[in-house]
Amino acid sequence: DGGITQSPKYLFRKEGQNVTLSCEQNLNHDAMYWYRQDPGQGLRLIYYSQIVNDFQKGDIAEGYSVSREKKESFPLTVTSAQKNPTAFYLCASSMGGRSGGELFFGEGSRLTVL
Amino acid sequence: DAKTTQPPSMDCAEGRAANLPCNHSTISGNEYVYWYRQIHSQGPQYIIHGLKNNETNEMASLIITEDRKSSTLILPHATLRDTAVYYCIVQKLVFGQGTRLTINP
Numbered sequence: 122d123g124g125i126t127q128s129p130k131y132l133f134r135k136e137g138q139n140v141t142l143s144c145e146q147n148l149n150h151d152a153m154y155w156y157r158q159d160p161g162q163g164l165r166l167i168y169y170s171q172i173v174n175d176f177q178k179g180d181i182a183e184g185y186s187v188s189r190e191k192k193e194s195f196p197l198t199v200t201s202a203q204k205n206p207t208a209f210y211l212c213a214s215s216m217g218g219r220s221g222g223e224l225f226f227g228e229g230s231r232l233t234v235l
Numbered sequence: 236d237a238k239t240t241q242p243p244s245m246d247c248a249e250g251r252a253a254n255l256p257c258n259h260s261t262i263s264g265n266e267y268v269y270w271y272r273q274i275h276s277q278g279p280q281y282i283i284h285g286l287k288n289n290e291t292n293e294m295a296s297l298i299i300t301e302d303r304k305s306s307t308l309i310l311p312h313a314t315l316r317d318t319a320v321y322y323c324i325v326q327k328l329v330f331g332q333g334t335r336l337t338i339n340p
């Protein structure tokens with residue numbers, strides 16, 4: 122079945138460690154996105170990519186990094202520079218373009234920093 | 236960037252129509268209005284979208300005002316499973332806080 126897969130679902134990290142969250146899609150979508158969600162809040166954009174080998178910062182990119190070496194994959198690294206990394210992270214994809222269809226979301230990855 | 240304004244919470248009785256409003260007064264002429272919903276601790280789910288005309292699908296109806304500055308999502312016969320946070324967005328990059336809809340038995 123076509124879809125978007127995030128892993129791991131739950132992740133625990135010690136302070137000072139980098140951690141990478143995986144996001145894979147088999148929908149042949151050009152655009153991919155990473156959002157962060159804190160308890161009781163809406164989604165905030167971290168990074169997005171509209172095409173392979175290109176990506177742009179969102180509203181809260183500091184302390185995060187991404188890569189887009191393949192169309193299907195858009196991993197997010199939460200670095201030790203991110204001051205409050207504990208959150209729910211959501212990856213999404215879409216066909217692309219300014220009104221290129223709806224967003225398809227993964228089930229999310231919940232990161233807890235101990 | 237165009238942003239949206241939604242009431243933080245609403246209640247609706249089971250079986251009745253739930254009407255969720257959204258203001259998007261700075262929407263551009265070529266921007267679509269999208270609605271999503273998020274059940275606790277899951278990824279948001281697409282519901283419906285529109286540009287100028289009213290739209291209907293198996294989940295909901297979308298009414299967009301003629302000036303496109305606001306819209307209403309209608310769930311015609313709300314069930315308990317429709318309890319969720321509903322987001323109205325006018326471009327993919329900006330999500331507001333949404334409306335927490337509670338369906339009461």
